[in-house]
Amino acid sequence: MPDQPVPDGHTAVPVLEHLDEAECLSLIAPGGIGRIAYTGRYDLTVLPVNYKLHDGAIYFRTAEESPTVQDLRTGIDDADYRVAFEVDDFDHATREGWSVLIQGPAYHLDDEAERADAQAIGLEAWPGGERDHFIRISPLRVSGRRIRRAR
Amino acid sequence: MPDQPVPDGHTAVPVLEHLDEAECLSLIAPGGIGRIAYTGRYDLTVLPVNYKLHDGAIYFRTAEESPTVQDLRTGIDDADYRVAFEVDDFDHATREGWSVLIQGPAYHLDDEAERADAQAIGLEAWPGGERDHFIRISPLRVSGRRIRRAR
Numbered sequence: 001m002p003d004q005p006v007p008d009g010h011t012a013v014p015v016l017e018h019l020d021e022a023e024c025l026s027l028i029a030p031g032g033i034g035r036i037a038y039t040g041r042y043d044l045t046v047l048p049v050n051y052k053l054h055d056g057a058i059y060f061r062t063a064e065e066s067p068t069v070q071d072l073r074t075g076i077d078d079a080d081y082r083v084a085f086e087v088d089d090f091d092h093a094t095r096e097g098w099s100v101l102i103q104g105p106a107y108h109l110d111d112e113a114e115r116a117d118a119q120a121i122g123l124e125a126w127p128g129g130e131r132d133h134f135i136r137i138s139p140l141r142v143s144g145r146r147i148r149r150a151r
Numbered sequence: 152m153p154d155q156p157v158p159d160g161h162t163a164v165p166v167l168e169h170l171d172e173a174e175c176l177s178l179i180a181p182g183g184i185g186r187i188a189y190t191g192r193y194d195l196t197v198l199p200v201n202y203k204l205h206d207g208a209i210y211f212r213t214a215e216e217s218p219t220v221q222d223l224r225t226g227i228d229d230a231d232y233r234v235a236f237e238v239d240d241f242d243h244a245t246r247e248g249w250s251v252l253i254q255g256p257a258y259h260l261d262d263e264a265e266r267a268d269a270q271a272i273g274l275e276a277w278p279g280g281e282r283d284h285f286i287r288i289s290p291l292r293v294s295g296r297r298i299r300r301a302r
Contacts, residue, residue, distance in 0.1 A: 013279065014277060014278050014279035014280075016278040016279075016280070032243065033239070033241050033243075033248075035186060035197060035237055035239070037188045037195055037197045037235070038195070039190075039195070042254070042292070042294075043233060043235070043254055043292075044188055044189070044190070044195075044233065044234065044235040044254065045235060045252065045254075046186060046188045046197060046235045046236075046237035046252055047237075047250065047252070048237070048239045048241070048248075048250045082194060082195065083195065084188070084194070084195040084196060084197045085197075086186055086197035086198075086199075088184070088186070088199045090184050090199065090277075092183065092184075095277045097184075097199075099198065099199045101196065101197055101198070103193070103194055103195065103196075126165060126241075126246045126298055127165050127167040127298050128164065128165035128167075129165075129167070141193070141194075143193075147277055147278050
């Protein structure tokens with residue numbers, strides 16, 4: 001076949017691939033912005049937070065008295081709400097990218113020792129203010145997919 | 152006060168603002184990637200789709216037989232599942248950005264005339280393939296927030 005000009009994202013054939021857990025965790029390892037989804041007082045809610053991946057779990061911080069924290073407290077010891085956490089990265093020019101979905105319980109780091117460990121991973125909350133409440137999502141299910149363009 | 156060098160995103164004081172509905176709709180008007188959240192067979196699920204805003208509603212397309220479509224069908228006429236749809240844009244360098252959350256019913260455009268109207272808005276599904284199923288989310292609640300840095 002003769003050399004063809006490389007097709008742009010609009011014409012190349014898209015391929016949708018499913019990613020395994022190791023690929024997913026590798027893609028989200030750098031941290032950054034992810035979105036936590038949960039059912040709260042305002043129905044199904046999705047909010048971006050900046051996160052870090054540490055020891056295979058998602059960590060983010062928020063304000064102690066925030067609606068998110070209140071919505072995520074079951075009020076029962078050792079019972080956590082199950083949430084979803086999504087991270088993605090798409091290139092609008094090529095229309096390629098990937099997304100990862102983590103599902104698992106949202107655990108509140110209420111213990112001082114746990115909180116100190118979480119502080120040590122150097123997680124800052126971009127909105128600033130008093131955001132000293134740490135939440136950890138331990139993945140029960142990890143799934144992901146990638147769109148790439150056949151060249 | 153003497154002139155100071157402009158602080159970078161890490162040192163400038165972050166300000167969190169709530170956005171009104173008009174600002175939110177204006178921010179998401181260009182379309183692009185958003186994330187639909189719903190409770191499906193695999194629990195709470197968040198998936199990116201490319202969308203357009205048309206007549207104040209979110210439109211996206213997917214495959215007729217996809218798990219998403221099946222999960223979003225109540226099986227009851229005139230009854231739609233309520234979903235959440237999130238769009239955001241953050242600048243990692245300045246740590247500024249915004250997010251918008253739309254909540255409302257996910258309506259399936261099963262009628263040929265509705266489908267023709269939706270085709271006319273020129274919505275393509277990035278993953279390609281047979282994605283001839285259109286879904287419209289009519290906002291019942293629109294909320295948003297912006298992080299900016301005081302200079």
